[in-house]
Amino acid sequence: MILTENDIYHGDLILVNKDHMYRREGETPFERAGNELLSQRAASALKALLKATDSEEDIIVVSGFRSYQEQRDLWESSLSENGREFTEQYVARPLHSEHQTGLAVDVGLNVEEIDFIRPYFPDEGKCRAFRLNAAKFGFILRYPAEKEHITHISHEPWHFRYVGVPHAEIMEQNGFTLEEYTVFLKAYSNTPLILGDFAVSYLKGERFPLEIPDGFSVSGNNADGFVLSRRTV
Ligand SMILES: [Zn+2]
Numbered sequence: 001m002i003l004t005e006n007d008i009y010h011g012d013l014i015l016v017n018k019d020h021m022y023r024r025e026g027e028t029p030f031e032r033a034g035n036e037l038l039s040q041r042a043a044s045a046l047k048a049l050l051k052a053t054d055s056e057e058d059i060i061v062v063s064g065f066r067s068y069q070e071q072r073d074l075w076e077s078s079l080s081e082n083g084r085e086f087t088e089q090y091v092a093r094p095l096h097s098e099h100q101t102g103l104a105v106d107v108g109l110n111v112e113e114i115d116f117i118r119p120y121f122p123d124e125g126k127c128r129a130f131r132l133n134a135a136k137f138g139f140i141l142r143y144p145a146e147k148e149h150i151t152h153i154s155h156e157p158w159h160f161r162y163v164g165v166p167h168a169e170i171m172e173q174n175g176f177t178l179e180e181y182t183v184f185l186k187a188y189s190n191t192p193l194i195l196g197d198f199a200v201s202y203l204k205g206e207r208f209p210l211e212i213p214d215g216f217s218v219s220g221n222n223a224d225g226f227v228l229s230r231r232t233v
Helices: 005-009 040-052 068-082 084-090 125-137 167-174 178-187
Strands: 030-033 036-039 059-063 104-109 139-141 159-162 193-195 198-204 217-220 225-231
Touching: 005 217, 005 225, 030 040, 036 040, 036 059, 040 125, 040 139, 040 159, 059 125, 068 084, 104 125, 125 139, 125 167, 139 167, 167 178, 167 193, 178 198
Parallel strands: none
Antiparallel strands: 030 036, 059 104, 104 159, 139 159, 193 198, 198 225, 217 225
């Protein structure tokens, strides 16, 4: 596999937040999940997670992929309806929303009145089972409580982000947000992090084109390099 600089902005581990905008709209192959679109891998993993927790009828996909235009409309309508303070807490600015990647999904308990910005997702029953099993299927709770100083988004129990396996489990075991995991991995540029059957390492994005041997899964980090992972057995 040959990587170019553009590949830094592509892949399941891209960090999209207020400091890192999304640059690659429209390049992800999509698949339907409920009434929404997600990247293919995220959609398949979500369906498997819903099935494993027997929650296909109870939990609905409230919001998946949003185009730049949709995110801008949501931001502007929330500003006028809910005011700036609420909007900055719960809605990412256009170009800075994970929903533009197709890797983020808002899920909600299937109740009569669905709140589009803050779906009801209580920490009990099927919703709790979904959360507890999410990492096994490659999803993390992206905006946990007590990490608001890092993510700059308020606690959102309904917003999950697909990062893939084994990353979701490493992040969950260590209590890392994606911001923290991106920094953490930089210590593993010479010697990989070994976890179970996986080896994970960081590769700085310089001296392009970069040639990657067969057998690695690669994602850009949307900042300055790549995360490489491979099975060790
Ligand atoms: Zn969301």
